[in-house]
Amino acid sequence: MIFAANVDRWLWWDWIDRNTDLIFTSLREHAILTVSAIGFGLLIAMPLGVAAARWRWLYPPSLAITGVLYTIPSLAAFALLLPVTGLTRTTALIPLTSYTLLILVRNVVEGLDGVPSEIKDAADGMGYGRFRRLIRIELPLALPTIMAGIRIATVTVIGLAAVAGLLAIPSLGNLIYIGQNRPIRTAITVGIALSVAMAVTADLLLALAQWLLSPWARSRDVR
C-alpha cells in the first residue's frame, strides 16, 4: 500500500507534479482576487477618504459603515452572496473589497491629516488651487501612510481570499479544502505555504514600491 502511505504525507512531490495545473490555477485566481479587491477598494476609499478629510462630518459615519462591513465574518459574507452570485469570482470579490475599505479609508484620512499645515500654506502662497494642491502636494506627502494601509489591506485580503476556497470558489484555500476533504495532506501544505509566501512577497514588493515612491522620506526618518 505505497499509495496509502503517500496520501498521508505532508509533502508528496508526485502529487504536486501531477497537479501543477490545479495549483497554478488556484495561485492565479488568488492573485486576481487580491489585486482586484485592492483595486476596487482604492477606487472607493480614495475619494471617500479625501472627502472625509475635507468634510469632517463624513468621517465618523464612514468609519462606522466600513467598520460594520469589516466585522462580518468572511465565511458568512461569502455564504450570504452565494445564493445571489453563485460560485463565481464576484462572490469572493465583493466581501474582499469591503474588507479593505476600513483600513484604506482610515489611512487615507490619517495620511492627509498628517500633512503639515505650513506646507499647505506654502502651496496656497505659490498659487496652487485646491485640486492641484491635493494632487501635487498632499497626496504625495500622505503616500507613506496610504501605502502602509495598502500593505495591511493586501496581506489581510490574501488571508481572507483563502477562506473563499472553503466554499469551493477557486483560490489557494480551495487546495486546503480539497486536501481536507479527500484527504491529501500535501494539498493542505501547498495551499498554506503558497498563501503565506504570497502575503510575504506582496508585502515586500509594496514596501519596495513605497520606498521608490517617496524619495524624500529616505534621507531622514520622516513620517
Added chain:
Amino acid sequence: MSFLRDVAHWFNDPANWKGPFGIPHRLFEHIQYSVVALVAAVIVAMPLAVWLGHRRQFGTVAVNVSNIGRAIPSFAILVLGTQQFGLLEYPIMGSFTTFIALVALAVPPLVTNSYVAVAEVPDDIRDAARGMGMTEGEVLRKVELPIAAPLLMAGVRTAATAVVATATIAAFVGAGGLGRFIIDGRAQFKNEVIFAGAVLVAALALLTELGLGAAQRWLTPRGLRAEVVAARAAAVVSSATPDGKVRL
C-alpha cells in the same frame, strides 16, 4: 422572493430550534468555543504584555507579533491541527484543536494592543504618580491601567471579533458551532440553510462587536470618554505603521 421565503420557512421550522443540530445548541457551541478561547488568551497574553508595556521593553516584538499573525490564513492552524491530531473533544473547551487555533488567533492583537495601551501612557503622568510616592505596582494599578483601559478593551474587542469569525470555520474541520449550517447547507446544496447560517454568524459577530464596544465605553474613566474613539483608531493604526514602530 421565493428564496427569502425558504429562508423564513427554515427559521420558522420548530425542528431547527431543538436538539443537538438546532440553532440554540449550535449557538451555544459557538459561544462556548469563543469564550473559552478568549478567556484563555487574555490570561496568557494580557498580564505579560501589560507588564512589558509598563517596563517599555520588547516593544518591537509586541507590536510586530500581530503583523506576522496576519500573514497566516486564520484557519491554517485549525486544518493542520485537525489533520495531525483529530478534534480531541474535551469537556468545557469543546474541541482541543479548535481551542488551540482560536487562542493562537486571539493572542497577537491582545499582546499588541495591551502593550501599546500601557506604553503610551504619557511620561509626565507616570512621573507625577511616582512623585506622589506611589510604588511601581500602584503606578500600574491606579494610574496606567485606568488610562489604558479603552485601548486594552480595544484589544479584547479585536481578538473577540476575530475569534467569533474563525469559530465559524471550525465547522469545516468537523467541530460544531454556527458554521455547521453553512458547511452542511453547502454539502446538501441547500442555499436557504447556507444563507440562514450566514445571517446567524453575522448577527453574532455584530452583537459581539457592539457589546464589547459598550463595555469599552463603560470601563473608560469618565474624564477620558471623549478620547475613546480617537484611541481606538490609534490602536489599529499604531500596529499599521510601515516600519512597525509605535506611534507615541
